[in-house]
Amino acid sequence: MSDPILTLRDLRKGYNHGKPNEVRVLNGVDLTVQPGEVVALVAPSGAGKSTLLHIAGLLDTPDTGTVAIRGEDMTDLGDRRRTAIRRNDVGFIYQFHHLLPEFSALENITLPQMANGVADADAKARAMQLLDTVGVAHRASHRPAELSGGEQQRVAFCRALANDPVLLLADEPTGNLDPATSDRVFDALMGLVRSTGLAAVIATHNLDLAARMDRAVRLVDGRLVAGAA
Template sequence: MENKVIETGKNDNICLKTVELCKSYKSGQNELQVLQGIDITVKKGEIITIVGASGSGKTTLLNLLGTLDRPTSGTVFYQDQDIFSLNDKSLAQFRNREIGFVFQFHHLLPEFSAIENVMMPILIANESKDKAFGLAKELLQTVGLNGREHHRPSELSGGEQQRVAVARALVNNPNVVLADEPTGNLDRITGEAIHELLYKLNEKMNQTFIIVTHNESLAERADRIIKLTDGKVEILKGD
């Protein structure tokens, strides 16, 4: 498929924009409509939290924004590019270069050390091992894991494991970081520390963070709060 760029009224302050984004799944003869005509615009450097009841479509929306799935209709523009016009190979390259992911479960490779886990996205991008090591070490220091670089996941606490996952998400310097319940598997105190880390990183690196959460204190600190109800968007805070 030929890559194409569609102009949507260029605005250098806009990071991404969804246009009539819909997602449905077929189950036998039935069709389940999960997202219905989602229109949101995300500015560079802001933090947005997405809230809503279980099954409201939060993770589905995050998967579409992260190009882990394709919409049934509508699309996502990243800096004026219709990203779903890309073929699967180009989409994977875009995803590795431009988007960082943090999930509820850290998904670290157990046989590798913290620094080796963080290096992975850079090595996948065919950068040198020396560059990957240097960037990974610097980021692990940034997230407060100086001296823990060579520990395997089993030798780290839950909070430390999630800090490694955050460092891994940031190592390619993505424009957008997508986090799906990043503290959902942590105790309250550890979760609050991860919240604070995410906000400090946003302030320091000016990257866009879109976070799905059930945590009210995390949601309230965001620049904007988006609520999903029955696959539709409601803005609770911000424009």
């Protein structure tokens, strides 16, 4: 078996630490995700799934416990190194697309690459390849306001994968879409994930979508348990 892309060990996180109103969100989370594996993270709103994803993606830090990406312990890294890993190795997708409104679909995908030192022509070629994979290459010159909700989210998927990450973290990526559009957009996301072989953790309320991933885990009382229900 390959070495895991993501390893979480005994993650614990609370807010208002040490105060009478302290809220414990994570109480010893353990998770390992292999290359090419898609894991569904199922939890109700407020259970801590966004906190877990933010810690896994180095946007937040746990009170205790460790996060390792490709075997490298992230615990004591400085801000510059953590930022570089987020930019190069981790892709994020949220429920709302957060595309830059003044730029076209193509530009929204080329900009992260150019910020990472990729030449303009190469960045555009990569962006068009990704847009074609999710079926919206014909909308490359359109700004977000000119795209449907499903098209916007597919562009957001492409942006998340623009720098060829090894880990994808998605927080309710189809939660803002109607059921039919959600299904089509999820298929596009899974196509991208399968074609790249990256590891993915996808938070969702939708048990039907969770069942289409490789396995599911539930966040219950701050710990992960196997199964979607």
